[in-house]
Amino acid sequence: MTTPRPLTDVELPDWWHPLAEKAASVDGRDITRYLPTEGQGRPAGILILLGADENGPNVILTQRAATLRQHAGQPSFPGGVADPEDASIVDTALREANEEIGLDPDSVTVVTTLPELWLNVTDHRVTPVLAWWHAPHPIAVVDPAEVASISKLPVRDLVDPANRVRYRHSSGYVGPAFEIDGMLVWGFTAGVLSAVLRLAGWERPWEPGRLTT
Numbered sequence: 001m002t003t004p005r006p007l008t009d010v011e012l013p014d015w016w017h018p019l020a021e022k023a024a025s026v027d028g029r030d031i032t033r034y035l036p037t038e039g040q041g042r043p044a045g046i047l048i049l050l051g052a053d054e055n056g057p058n059v060i061l062t063q064r065a066a067t068l069r070q071h072a073g074q075p076s077f078p079g080g081v082a083d084p085e086d087a088s089i090v091d092t093a094l095r096e097a098n099e100e101i102g103l104d105p106d107s108v109t110v111v112t113t114l115p116e117l118w119l120n121v122t123d124h125r126v127t128p129v130l131a132w133w134h135a136p137h138p139i140a141v142v143d144p145a146e147v148a149s150i151s152k153l154p155v156r157d158l159v160d161p162a163n164r165v166r167y168r169h170s171s172g173y174v175g176p177a178f179e180i181d182g183m184l185v186w187g188f189t190a191g192v193l194s195a196v197l198r199l200a201g202w203e204r205p206w207e208p209g210r211l212t213t
Helices: 016-023 089-101 187-199
Strands: 042-053 056-064 079-081 108-113 117-119 124-133 147-154 164-168 174-180 183-185
Touching: 016 108, 016 124, 016 187, 042 089, 042 187, 056 089, 056 183, 056 187, 079 089, 079 124, 089 108, 089 124, 089 147, 117 187, 124 187, 174 187, 183 187
Parallel strands: 042 124
Antiparallel strands: 042 056, 042 079, 056 147, 108 124, 117 124, 164 174, 174 183
């Protein structure tokens, strides 16, 4: 795998700086109440890939294949469980993004990581990797058995109050969600996405009374 360019080689756009500064020092408890204990869970990495186009900043989400054993059909960030060959959890996130959507690691500038979070359903210790897509290129589903589709979601649509809801799962879980691009983004992915929008200063007031199931 090509080593991603170091941060010092690429100048971040102005809109990136508040997020980079806040993310570098955020406490995991400001993102979720589910934090791993020492040695708990298998390490995993997810890639929060932020790019920009004529519509402003955007983020890449995938929709998992409906045939998967875990989280079937759910929107998620590219990523997965660490392999023994991975040099770091950053390498895990980049490798998985390459395998899932054909992302060229050399097109990515890794900015920082968020604290480890615990995905209790699968017992994974997840590190979100924040990255600037400084050289966007065409991406596509590599393995339909893992990924059904890819969405490039404009931040301006994600923060639109009309697209913000809370989701109630049959298990009793209630949390933030997004109704966007024909998808319902909820659970762990929505929680992390909400935190990123808040840290960046992009979040707009929305009505948390709107509940979907």
